[in-house]
Amino acid sequence: MSPPDLPTAPPRRSSADRFIDLTAKLSLALGALGIVWCLFQLLMVVLLGRLDIVALMQRDGLVVPDWIQWTDAHAFSLSVALLLFCIAFVVVCWAMLKRHEWGRIGFIVFLLLVALGNFAFIPVMDSMFNSMLTIFPADFLSSPQGAEMRAQMAFSRWSLLITLLVSSLAIAALHGWLAIKLQRRDVRDLFH
Incomplete structure (x- = not known):
């Protein structure tokens, strides 16, 4: 009587195969979190839509x-558009x-869109800071407290812009690396 055959170990997966699985699974998780966030955002828009914030400010x-x-x-x-973007991202990751x-x-394509979107967001935030000063009355802005607030806002503005630029560059570098890696021959050969 011969001993039973031992089950064979599954073939070792290539590093390209593991890279695709890890990237897709992490991206699926991020996309799912994005969908949850968008649904929460839509709920807040609907609930706060009854409260006219602009009219209160005016x-x-x-x-x-x-x-x-x-x-x-x-x-x-805008919330629906972001939700559709996240759903499309989840479909692509799957x-x-x-x-x-x-x-x-x-x-x-999503990697490149997000990298470009981060850079496009920088001037939007700069414009936001500039327009925030128009909210305050001119007599307050010319007062000592107004001057102090303007100095704090200027510091906050530059801190935010530098942070956005550095993080946009870092994300663009990461996304560029991922895009290049997804173009390698050993990775492309795994797709049909």
């Missing part, structure tokens, strides 16, 4: 910058996990 005599009025008027549409070529290409 009633208190504050000048409401155009960007706040535009964002308030389009809050629901396709990449299943080794569909369109998932790999779609993932690279």
Whole structure:
């Protein structure tokens, strides 16, 4: 009587295969968190939509910058657009996990869009800081407290802009590295 055959170990997966699995699974988790956030954001937009924040600010005599009025008027549409973006990202990540070529290409497109979007957000934040000063009355801005507040806002503005620039560069470098790695021959060969 011969001993039973031992089960064979599964073949060792390539580093490219492990890279794709890890990247797709982490991205799926981030996409799912994005969807949860967007649903929460939509809930807040609907609940706070009954509270007209712009009208409250105007009633208190504050000048409401155009960007706040535009964002308030389009809050629901912006939230839905972000939700659709996150859903599309999850679909692309799932396709990449299943080794569909369109998932790999779609993932690279998302990497580039997010990297560019981070840089596009920098001037938006700069404009936001500049327009925040228009909310305050001129007599307050010319007072000593107003001068102190303007100095604090200037420091905060530059701190934010530098942080955004550094983080945008870091994310662009990471996304560029991922895009290049997803273009390597050993990775592309795993997709159909």
